[in-house]
Amino acid sequence: MNIILIEDDPRIADFLQRGLKAEGLQVQRAATGPEGLALVQDAARQTAPGHPPTVVVLDLMLPGMNGLDICQTLRAQGVPFPILMLTALSALEERVAGLRMGADDYLCKPFEFEELLARLEALCRRAQGMATRPSHLQVADIVLDRDSMRATRAGEVLNLTARELALLELLMSAPGRLFSRERILSSVWGLNEDPLTNVVDVYIRRLRSKIDEGRDSPLIQTMRGLGYRLEAPAEAG
Structure with a gap:
């Protein structure tokens, strides 16, 4: 931009x-x-x-x-x-x-x-x-179909709420990019949401439990005090 x-x-x-x-x-x-x-x-x-x-x-x-x-x-x-x-x-x-x-x-x-x-x-x-908005986003084995708002991991459908899907879409739109809590709050919940709320942390935990829990390769990463990012794990050398 x-x-x-x-x-x-x-x-x-x-x-x-x-x-x-x-x-x-x-x-x-x-x-x-x-x-x-x-x-x-x-x-x-x-x-x-x-x-x-x-x-x-x-x-x-x-x-x-x-x-x-x-x-x-x-x-x-x-x-x-x-x-x-x-x-x-x-x-x-x-x-x-x-x-x-x-x-x-x-x-x-x-x-x-x-x-x-x-x-x-x-x-x-x-x-x-x-027209220039890709209809599908993919990071590692997670695929998000933006037209149907349907997410899968390793071919398995993820049962996500509308807000969880919006949060996942934001994180997948820029793999590896660090999103601050404030940026996530503004983009997913709107600019009038109370900045002191812990809703971002709550939904990150919920999203992590649905896409990462029990898997060998967690994708959502927390940078303490800075924010969150989603990226594919580094390939083993």
């Missing part, structure tokens, strides 16, 4: 740029409205089919041209990139105005970085569309 970050506060911009790059994302940055508009327009001209999706993170209050005007201009020009608008203003009218101008999502400052990532990932999935 490519990110175009348009934010005039250097402290916020530096923090976001470092965090996004640490997640393996490509980041381009602009500090003024006109500079940001030109950056997005240039990226739209150069983007070819099949390239990683580009998401615009757009501050509302910018020098030279505000975020609403940038958003409206891009949509009038047919630029299809998803736009996540940032604002320090929490008034409903401001959020509605941004969405009506063509923004795809809205995030009020201050926000948690994990929430920003979850929203970016959701926008990225939406931009890629169902």
